[in-house]
Amino acid sequence: MTPLGRFGLGLGLSAVMLWSLAPFVWQLLTSVTPPAELEAHSALFPSAPTLVHYRAILAGQPFGRLMLNSFVAASGATLLALVLGSLAGFALAKLHAPGRVATLAVVVTLSMLPPIATVSPLFLIVNALGMHDTLAALILVYAGFALPLAVWLMTQFFRGVPDELYIAARVDGCSAIGAFMRVMLPLAVPGLVATALLVFIYAWNEFLYALSLTASTASRTMPVGIALFPGIHEVPWGEIAAGSVLATIPAVLLAISFQRRVLEGLTAGAVKA
Amino acid sequence: MASVAFDRVSKRFGPALVADDLSLEIADGEFFIFLGPSGCGKSTLLHMIAGVEAPSSGCVRFDARDVTALPPQRRDVAMVFQSYALYPHLDVTDNLAFPLRNRGVSRRAAREEAERVATALGLAGLLDKKPRQLSGGQRQRVALGRALIRHPTVFLMDEPLSNLDAALRIEIREEIKRVHQTHRITTVYVTHDQEEALALADRVAVLRDGRIQQCDTPGQVYARPANIFVARFVGTPPMNLVPGTALAHHPAVRARLGRLDASRVVVGLRPHALEAHAAARPDALTSEVALIEPAGAETWVVAGANEMRLKARLAPGAMLEPRASANIVFSAEAVHLFDAEHGHRLD
Numbered sequence: 001m002t003p004l005g006r007f008g009l010g011l012g013l014s015a016v017m018l019w020s021l022a023p024f025v026w027q028l029l030t031s032v033t034p035p036a037e038l039e040a041h042s043a044l045f046p047s048a049p050t051l052v053h054y055r056a057i058l059a060g061q062p063f064g065r066l067m068l069n070s071f072v073a074a075s076g077a078t079l080l081a082l083v084l085g086s087l088a089g090f091a092l093a094k095l096h097a098p099g100r101v102a103t104l105a106v107v108v109t110l111s112m113l114p115p116i117a118t119v120s121p122l123f124l125i126v127n128a129l130g131m132h133d134t135l136a137a138l139i140l141v142y143a144g145f146a147l148p149l150a151v152w153l154m155t156q157f158f159r160g161v162p163d164e165l166y167i168a169a170r171v172d173g174c175s176a177i178g179a180f181m182r183v184m185l186p187l188a189v190p191g192l193v194a195t196a197l198l199v200f201i202y203a204w205n206e207f208l209y210a211l212s213l214t215a216s217t218a219s220r221t222m223p224v225g226i227a228l229f230p231g232i233h234e235v236p237w238g239e240i241a242a243g244s245v246l247a248t249i250p251a252v253l254l255a256i257s258f259q260r261r262v263l264e265g266l267t268a269g270a271v272k273a
Numbered sequence: 274m275a276s277v278a279f280d281r282v283s284k285r286f287g288p289a290l291v292a293d294d295l296s297l298e299i300a301d302g303e304f305f306i307f308l309g310p311s312g313c314g315k316s317t318l319l320h321m322i323a324g325v326e327a328p329s330s331g332c333v334r335f336d337a338r339d340v341t342a343l344p345p346q347r348r349d350v351a352m353v354f355q356s357y358a359l360y361p362h363l364d365v366t367d368n369l370a371f372p373l374r375n376r377g378v379s380r381r382a383a384r385e386e387a388e389r390v391a392t393a394l395g396l397a398g399l400l401d402k403k404p405r406q407l408s409g410g411q412r413q414r415v416a417l418g419r420a421l422i423r424h425p426t427v428f429l430m431d432e433p434l435s436n437l438d439a440a441l442r443i444e445i446r447e448e449i450k451r452v453h454q455t456h457r458i459t460t461v462y463v464t465h466d467q468e469e470a471l472a473l474a475d476r477v478a479v480l481r482d483g484r485i486q487q488c489d490t491p492g493q494v495y496a497r498p499a500n501i502f503v504a505r506f507v508g509t510p511p512m513n514l515v516p517g518t519a520l521a522h523h524p525a526v527r528a529r530l531g532r533l534d535a536s537r538v539v540v541g542l543r544p545h546a547l548e549a550h551a552a553a554r555p556d557a558l559t560s561e562v563a564l565i566e567p568a569g570a571e572t573w574v575v576a577g578a579n580e581m582r583l584k585a586r587l588a589p590g591a592m593l594e595p596r597a598s599a600n601i602v603f604s605a606e607a608v609h610l611f612d613a614e615h616g617h618r619l620d
Contacts, residue, residue, distance in 0.1 A: 113420070164358035167325045170345040171352045171429075173375030178346075186362045 031241035053242035066225035074203035077142030081150040089154025111148030133215040146199040157191030276333040282331035290446040293483035302457040308470040309480035313464040351420035355432040359404035408548040428460040525605040541609030547585035549574040551561035
């Protein structure tokens with residue numbers, strides 16, 4: 001690459017970084033700015049960084065509860081989506097089930113439904129089932145929304161595993177489910193990790209359903225909880241910022257530790273290895 | 274151990290017919306080979322024996338037992354694949370032990386058996402290696418071992434040598450023959466390589482478009498091909514096929530033709546049965562040499578042009594050059610006659 005090209009590339013990457021990171025940096029700065037300076041809308045950079053907002057939200061009992069709720073809802077949905085998604089993906093990729101193409105087409109179509117279109121029917125269904133304000137409702141709804149993605153990714157992954165391995169496992173004495181558990185699943189671990197991460201982050205960040213299907217700290221998740229932080233005279237920007245920073249950390253940690261696997265996962269089936 | 278029978282089996286994938294009303298009996302302990310061009314559905318026949326694919330109609334029997342509806346894990350067959358199909362996440366020991374563990378054999382007993390089989394196949398030092406750390410030949414030995422370890426009723430092999438280089442192919446081919454001679458397990462083997470088929474099989478079925486063209490011992494398939502397709506497919510170099518009219522004047526051909534109409538006959542002559550001389554001979558076909566093709570033990574002479582193009586063996590001691598005149602001789606026994614329209618054998 002020519003020096004000019006390298007310069008252009010660096011410039012482009014910096015622009016993208018700035019674009020993506022700027023809101024987060026602003027959030028971070030806000031979270032350590034003393035309340036007086038926030039009210040005055042003075043400088044962007046705090047004169048003396050403070051942890052007062054963090055202390056405030058951590059002292060209030062609900063914050064830990066919100067964290068826990070988010071974690072339970074996201075991991076529950078991830079687990080459910082992985083179990084159902086990998087079974088469906090396996091069947092679509094390796095069993096000669098009739099209607100495979102039609103099923104995948106329906107799966108893709110479903111994933112295009114805007115969440116807002118389904119909020120009110122889901123609200124009614126959840127209420128009718130007596131599941132309003134429960135984490136179980138959130139888990140089911142999130143898993144349902146993440147399933148098309150999970151099915152699609154896992155189908156691509158299982159397609160990448162040679163047919164002969166499935167046939168070999170069957171001939172070597174496994175039932176279809178046995179072959180799935182003992183041969184197919186261990187070989188699809190990168191796909192499982194990628195799918196899990198995507199579903200987890202989706203559920204962790206989800207706001208709309210969490211807002212409409214929860215009513216109290218019994219099931220309220222972090223994004224909704226932060227939005228509802230009580231302010232006396234005005235919006236508690238400092239605490240909201242601090243809460244957002246804390247809520248972002250787990251997702252960032254997960255993404256960093258599994259980023260290689262996610263990349264492998266997202267490009268699965270794109271190029272023949 | 275069991276015999277395997279196809280009873281009026283048909284199999285279609287959409288419009289493609291890979292087995293067309295196929296009936297066949299493979300004897301207990303026999304080494305049976307399906308030979309056919311790539312993509313003619315040979316593997317599907319194995320899959321139907323294994324139970325991973327169901328026939329569209331007809332049934333598959335082991336001895337007298339109808340196994341058509343039996344799932345693979347209850348058929349007790351073992352399979353070796355062209356791509357080896359070793360489990361990439363397991364080491365050699367666990368690959369070998371896999372079929373035993375599925376049958377509830379204890380971990381320790383399975384490991385001991387795996388070690389025993391590995392030693393017999395010359396894999397003793399590789400037990401804790403993963404498949405990706407092995408060479409092609411070693412992988413196929415492990416695959417053989419995995420199939421052998423549980424003494425299956427039927428042994429299925431799907432082009433097991435096609436991914437190996439030439440030297441290794443001969444080595445593993447001998448290994449397969451040795452394994453069959455030792456254990457006498459009914460073996461059904463699929464290949465597109467006629468040389469492999471002739472070297473290994475007790476009986477060969479030549480397949481085309483889902484139908485058996487000929488099913489016989491390798492000797493018979495070579496000596497008396499049932500039709501033009503088999504004649505061309507079996508034997509290297511392939512048989513010369515010449516319109517009857519072009520050779521009708523030759524005494525050896527005339528003797529075989531008898532009352533047949535030469536214009537409705539295709540004459541087949543194996544290159545091995547033709548001898549090309551430099552000196553003139555009585556009853557020789559004389560034509561210009563196009564190519565000389567040395568092949569170690571033999572030297573092949575391609576002479577003539579168009580429909581009279583013949584490949585022949587260079588006679589011992591003879592010297593021929595391109596554009597020289599070759600005198601090709603053969604006996605009446607070397608002549609095969611086929612129907613020009615339908616391709617079937619005429620004598």
